[in-house]
Amino acid sequence: MAVTDVPRIVTARLGHDDSHTLERYLATGGYEGLRKALTMTPEAVAAEVDAASLLGRGGAGFPAGRKWSMLRKDPVTYLVVNGDESEPATFKDHLLVERDPHQLIEGVLITAYALGVTQAFIYVRGEFALGLERVTQALNEAYDHGAVGTDIFGSGFSIDVVVHPGAGAYICGEETALLESLEGKRGFPRIKPPYFPAAVGLYGQPTVVNNVETMSNIPWILLHGGQAFAGLGEGRSAGTRLFALSGHVRRPGAYEVEMVKTTFRDLVYAPVYGGGVRGDGKVKAIIPGGVSAPWFGPDQLDLPLGQDEVGNAGSMLGSGAITVMDSSTCMVRAAWRITKFFARESCGQCTPCREGSGWLERVLRRIEQGEGREEDIDLLLDVSDNIAPGLQWPPQQTTICVLGPSIPSSIHSAIDMFRDEFLLHVKEGRCPGG
Amino acid sequence: MTHFDAETAARARELVKLYPEPRSALIPLCHLAQEQDGWLRPEAMEEIAALLGITPAEVRGTATFYDMLHTEPVGRYLVSVCTNIACLLGGAEGLLEHAERTLGVRAGGTTSDGMITLEDAECLAGCDRTPCVTVNHRYVGGLSPHAFDQLVADLRAGRRDGEIPPHGTLVRVRRNGGLRVDKERIAAERAATADAQAARARAAKEAAEAQGGAAEAKGGAA
Known part of the structure; x- marks a missing residue:
C-alpha cells in the first residue's frame, strides 16, 4: 500500500482540537507565509505560486498561477474565494473552513497582495453555519492581530476581507453563478464568452475566483517555495490533495495524500485511509470525482490519483470526492438519486438541462419502482444524448454551464456497466434489491 | 418602515456598507431577517428592498431561488x-x-x-x-x-438549545467593525476605472465615426 511520507500541507494542524484558533495557528507557523510574502514584490509572490504548478482544487483543475496571470489590468479588481462546496459526497472544503480558517485567510491575504486586488470576499456555503462562525471569528482575530486591514504588519499593504454567506443552491459553486449570487441576484451562470471572470467578473470588474483548498495551499507554498510543492506528486499533478472518501468503506473521511503516487486502491484499502470495504464486501463501482464524474469499476482501482491519469481513463478527479459502492448497491437506485439531485438543482435557464433532468429522473424512478419498460433504457441514453451530444468524455455542451452535461455521467456509466440490472428491474417488475 | 427592530436595522446598515454595491448585501440581509422572525416575512422583504434601493419583487424573486430562505413560516x-x-x-x-x-x-x-x-x-x-x-x-x-x-x-424539551440556536440564527459571531481600508483610496481606484471605461468608450466611438466617415466617403465616390 503506497502511503507516502510527504508533509501534510493543508491538514497539518487538524490533529489539534483548537486548530481553528489564532493561538494554535501562530504556534504552528501561522501568518509566516504572509510575512515572507510582504518582503517580496507581488510579482515574485505570483511567480512562486506559478512555479508550484498548483492546479485549482475546486473541480475544473485549472492551473492557479495561470488564472492569476490572466487577471486583466484595471484599477479595480477583486478576489473571490469559492467556499460553496456542494458537489454531492464532497466535504473537504467544509473541513478546511471549520478546522483551519486562519490558513484559508492567510492564503487569501497572500493572493490579494500578489494580485493587488481592491477587496476580497470569502463566499461560504450557507449550510456551513459553524464554518461561517469559525471564519468570521478568525477574521476578527486576524484584524486584531494586524494581519488584515490597513498597513498589514507595517508593510504598507492594505486589504479588507468580507465573509459572505450563501443561501443554499448547488449551482452557486459554478464561478459565474457565484458572482451573480455575490451581487445579490439569483445564481444563474453567465453566458460565455467572456469565459473567465479574470476578464469580466464581479460587478463587471476583473476577478480571480479560487477554491478554498487552493487558497489553503498558498501559505505553505510561500514558506517552502513553489519548487518544493512542484516536487511532490508527478507530471501536471503537483503537491498533495485532500480527498473526501465516502460510501461503503470502513473509515470514511477526508485524507490528504500525495498526488499520482497514491492510487484509488490505496485510498480505499490502506488501514490509515479507508481501511477496506465494510463487512469485507467487494467494490462494485466507485465514483471518482463527485457525482458529475463517470464511474469506474473495480478493474480501475489501480489508477493513480492524478488529474491526467484519471482524465485519460475517461473520468475526472473533479471535486476530490470518491464514493465507494459495494456489491449490495442497487445501481438503478444510485443513478436515480444522483439524477434527482440534478433535477432539483438545475437553475432552469437552459431547456436541455431543465427539462432533460426531470425526464431522466422520472424514467429512472419508474424503472426503480418496477414500472419501467425495456425501451426505457435506450430512452435514457437518448435523452442524455440531447443534453451532452455523443455522450463522450469530456462532454459536449448544449447549455450555459457544465451542470447539464454532468447529468448523463452516472446514467451512462450505470447502463454501460450494469445494463443487466436495469433489465432485471424491468423484467421482474421490482427492484431485485428490495 | 419599522419592521426591523433597532438592533437588526443597525446591523443591516452595517452589512450594506461592507459591499461595493448595496445589492450584494441581499442574502446577508435575508439571513438577518430570518434571525429576527424565523422566516422571511413580506414586511421584511419590503424593508430589505428599501435598504438596497430595489423593489420588494426583486428581493422575493431572488430569495425564492435559495433553499435556505423561507418565504413561508418554518418550525423552531x-x-x-x-x-x-x-x-x-x-x-x-x-x-x-x-x-x-x-x-x-x-x-x-x-x-x-x-x-x-x-x-x-x-x-x-x-x-x-x-x-x-x-x-x-x-x-x-x-x-x-x-x-x-x-x-x-x-x-x-429544549435540551439542545445552547448548542442549536432557533431557526434563522445562522452565525452567532458578528463581524468586528466595518471596512478599514481608506475609502478615499478605493474611491480613487473606482474613479480611475470609470475614467478608463470612458476613455475606451470614447476611443470606440471615434473609431466607429472614422469608419462611418470612411464608408460615407467611399459611398460618395461610388
Whole structure:
C-alpha cells in the first residue's frame, strides 16, 4: 500500500482540537507565509505560486498561477474565494473552513497582495453555519492581530476581507453563478464568452475566483517555495490533495495524500485511509470525482490519483470526492438519486438541462419502482444524448454551464456497466434489491 | 418602515456598507431577517428592498431561488435529513421514512405544534457520518432511528438549545467593525476605472465615426 511520507500541507494542524484558533495557528507557523510574502514584490509572490504548478482544487483543475496571470489590468479588481462546496459526497472544503480558517485567510491575504486586488470576499456555503462562525471569528482575530486591514504588519499593504454567506443552491459553486449570487441576484451562470471572470467578473470588474483548498495551499507554498510543492506528486499533478472518501468503506473521511503516487486502491484499502470495504464486501463501482464524474469499476482501482491519469481513463478527479459502492448497491437506485439531485438543482435557464433532468429522473424512478419498460433504457441514453451530444468524455455542451452535461455521467456509466440490472428491474417488475 | 427592530436595522446598515454595491448585501440581509422572525416575512422583504434601493419583487424573486430562505413560516427547528448518494448508501431512506412516521409529517411539512420542520435535503457535506442530519444547519452527526428519536425528544424539551440556536440564527459571531481600508483610496481606484471605461468608450466611438466617415466617403465616390 503506497502511503507516502510527504508533509501534510493543508491538514497539518487538524490533529489539534483548537486548530481553528489564532493561538494554535501562530504556534504552528501561522501568518509566516504572509510575512515572507510582504518582503517580496507581488510579482515574485505570483511567480512562486506559478512555479508550484498548483492546479485549482475546486473541480475544473485549472492551473492557479495561470488564472492569476490572466487577471486583466484595471484599477479595480477583486478576489473571490469559492467556499460553496456542494458537489454531492464532497466535504473537504467544509473541513478546511471549520478546522483551519486562519490558513484559508492567510492564503487569501497572500493572493490579494500578489494580485493587488481592491477587496476580497470569502463566499461560504450557507449550510456551513459553524464554518461561517469559525471564519468570521478568525477574521476578527486576524484584524486584531494586524494581519488584515490597513498597513498589514507595517508593510504598507492594505486589504479588507468580507465573509459572505450563501443561501443554499448547488449551482452557486459554478464561478459565474457565484458572482451573480455575490451581487445579490439569483445564481444563474453567465453566458460565455467572456469565459473567465479574470476578464469580466464581479460587478463587471476583473476577478480571480479560487477554491478554498487552493487558497489553503498558498501559505505553505510561500514558506517552502513553489519548487518544493512542484516536487511532490508527478507530471501536471503537483503537491498533495485532500480527498473526501465516502460510501461503503470502513473509515470514511477526508485524507490528504500525495498526488499520482497514491492510487484509488490505496485510498480505499490502506488501514490509515479507508481501511477496506465494510463487512469485507467487494467494490462494485466507485465514483471518482463527485457525482458529475463517470464511474469506474473495480478493474480501475489501480489508477493513480492524478488529474491526467484519471482524465485519460475517461473520468475526472473533479471535486476530490470518491464514493465507494459495494456489491449490495442497487445501481438503478444510485443513478436515480444522483439524477434527482440534478433535477432539483438545475437553475432552469437552459431547456436541455431543465427539462432533460426531470425526464431522466422520472424514467429512472419508474424503472426503480418496477414500472419501467425495456425501451426505457435506450430512452435514457437518448435523452442524455440531447443534453451532452455523443455522450463522450469530456462532454459536449448544449447549455450555459457544465451542470447539464454532468447529468448523463452516472446514467451512462450505470447502463454501460450494469445494463443487466436495469433489465432485471424491468423484467421482474421490482427492484431485485428490495 | 419599522419592521426591523433597532438592533437588526443597525446591523443591516452595517452589512450594506461592507459591499461595493448595496445589492450584494441581499442574502446577508435575508439571513438577518430570518434571525429576527424565523422566516422571511413580506414586511421584511419590503424593508430589505428599501435598504438596497430595489423593489420588494426583486428581493422575493431572488430569495425564492435559495433553499435556505423561507418565504413561508418554518418550525423552531429545521431538521434536514440528507438522502443524497453517500447518505443513501448509509441508509438515509430508512431514516427519512422513520422520521416521517414518528413526526407524523411528510418531508417539507411542519409538526402541528410548530416545533419541527422536516426536510429531505441534498448533500450537506457531512458524508463521513451517514445518514447526515442537521438541525438549523448545525451538524448532529450520522443518526440511527433510535438516536433520531432521542434528538427529537431533546429538541422538544429544549435540551439542545445552547448548542442549536432557533431557526434563522445562522452565525452567532458578528463581524468586528466595518471596512478599514481608506475609502478615499478605493474611491480613487473606482474613479480611475470609470475614467478608463470612458476613455475606451470614447476611443470606440471615434473609431466607429472614422469608419462611418470612411464608408460615407467611399459611398460618395461610388
